[in-house]
Amino acid sequence: MNVTATDVHYAYPSFSVQLSRVGIKGIKRTITQKRGDEFDILRVVLDVSVDLPVEMKGVHMSRNVEAVDDIVENMIGNDISNIEDFCIELAKALLERHEYATFADVTLETDYTLEKETVKSHRPSQSNYKLTAGASIFKDKGKVATRKRIGVEVPSFMVCPCAQELMKTHCADQLEHLGLDIGMVEKITDIIPMASHGQRGISRLIVETDGDDQIVEARALIDIIERSVSAPTFELMKREDEIETIIRGHRNPQFVEDAVREILRNFLLEFSELPDSTHLEVYQENLESIHSHNVFSEKNCTLGELREQLQFNGG
Incomplete structure (x- = not known):
């Protein structure tokens, strides 16, 4: 006698509410990304989820892993050009397998390495970053909307402008006590970078766009961050690189808010053509050196909201 087990997932729940996301975290896979003639082998960590309707007790979790394995398998010999498209294809596969779902979301995280030249000695070296990507697909009354996201987390060198101003005033007082006239004091304090307390910064920029919008390159986001902080960091530093980085940082002191x-x-300036619907998440955390706490600042907004605010403020 064959007995078919009841599929408990389709049982009616004891408390009937829709759940926004149900899924699996921490799925580890290896994928290959092609950039022109270059290949990036990425060890990725995936979080995948779908929504659950009110009439169902649970999601079929195994279907999530099946979707991941099918998409990764299909990539063999067909390397992707960007990881956002990989996330979109995976989100589509989730919706196909979960016929009851109207929403699917994929988040991907991986380490990302770039070749860089040291700032002064121009030696080749590697710098390591954290890369995140993702996609969300919404189904509503036969219409499908897709959003994709790409983001980076970048280490940075930050210098406190408040402490630097205090040191500048202190040095000026000491020089005046030595008999130097005010004109010479101002020249000296302008020429010599004033001391301050430095911080290791953690800078994060995540961009979310519609599925058919232009591709935003992770390398471009890294470059934007490294141009926006007091100074970028490097794995390799010879003496001339170290002094150049310190001078650059102290010539460009910034609060966490400034970054x-x-x-x-x-x-x-870099992506002026992106539409108003583009969403930005910018986060800066400074690991304080002379305090026992850290400081942070962030901004979450659409480009439309940012442009409107700048126009209102005359920016």
Whole structure:
């Protein structure tokens, strides 16, 4: 006698509410991304989820892993050109397997390595970053909307402008006590970078766009951040690189708030053609050196909201 087990997932729940997201976290896979003649082998960590209607007890979790494996398998010999498209294809596969779902979301995280030249000695070296990507697909009354996102987390060198101003005033007082006239004091304090307390910064920029909008390259986002902070960091530093980085940082002191504003400004200049619906998440955290706490600043907005605010403020 054959007995067919009841599929408990389709049982009516004891408390009937729709759940926004149900899924699996931490699926690890290896994918290949092609950039022109270059290939990036990425060890990725995936979070995948769908929504659950009111009449169902649970999601078929195994279907999530099946969707991941099918998409990864299909990539063999067909390397992707960008990881956002990989996330979109995976989100589509989730919706196909979960016929009851109207929403699917994929989040991908991986380490990302770029070749860089040291700032002064021009030696080749590698710098490591964190890369995130994702996609969300919504179904509503026969219509489908797709959103994709790409983001980076970048280490940065930050210098406190408040402490630097205090040190400038202190040095000026000491030089005046030595008998130097005010004109010479001003020349010295302008020429010599004033001391301050430095911080390791954590800078994050995530961009979300419609599925058919232009591709936003992770490398461009890294470049935007490194142009927006006091100074970029490097794995390799010879003496001339170290002094150049310190001078650059102290010539460009910034509050944690300044870094967020500069990232927003440089993103607008770089990607001015992106539509108002583009969503930005900018986050800066400074690991304080002379305090026992850290500080942070962030901005979440659409490009439309940012442009409207700048227009209102005359920016």
